[in-house]
Amino acid sequence: MLQSLPNWHPIFVHFTVALFSVAVLLYIVAHFSPPGAFGRTVRMAARVNLAVGVLFTIGTLLSGWYAYNTVPHDAASHAVMTTHRNWALIASAAFGVLAIWAxxxxxRNQREGGAFVLAAAIAATPLIVAGHYGGELVYGHGVGVQSLPDTDGHTHNGDDHDHDHDDAHEDDDHGHDDEHGDDGHDHDDPGENDDHAH
Structure with missing residues (x-):
């Protein structure tokens, strides 16, 4: 196992999402293509993506279950993790049924019909939702992240100049405020002394 990863789930899941998404797109293209070599080729490519996607999904589910039970997380991220798991199971079951159907x-040496293509497009919905919650776990809650970068000193494409420019303005503003504030105190103090003198 790679030392930079707590488990293999991030590797497997990207293949699952990519292969199933491409399979759906290819099935749609094949369905609307005229009969001929092109349509048959695209349909075969869709079947291959669907089949390989099912194989990777086995690893995705196993590694995902392991991650669900071992990756450190809090109560808020646990709720998102559970939602991600549920949608992933729905998507996996849907594409499993599609694979058997295919x-x-x-x-029978037949081309997939319109009902199959529609079902494939619908099955993509839980796949997208599961992917959304998976991204929220990492980018929103930091689940599975071993360390966060120190972004204070990091700049891009001349940003260093912009930061210095902004800092200079901030210093000028602070300096202006301090001087103004000091002048105000200086003006108030003589007034107070005059009152005491009278």
């Missing part, structure tokens, strides 16, 4: 078409 095998039946393949064994």
């Amino acid at each position: 095998v039946r078409y393949w064994l």
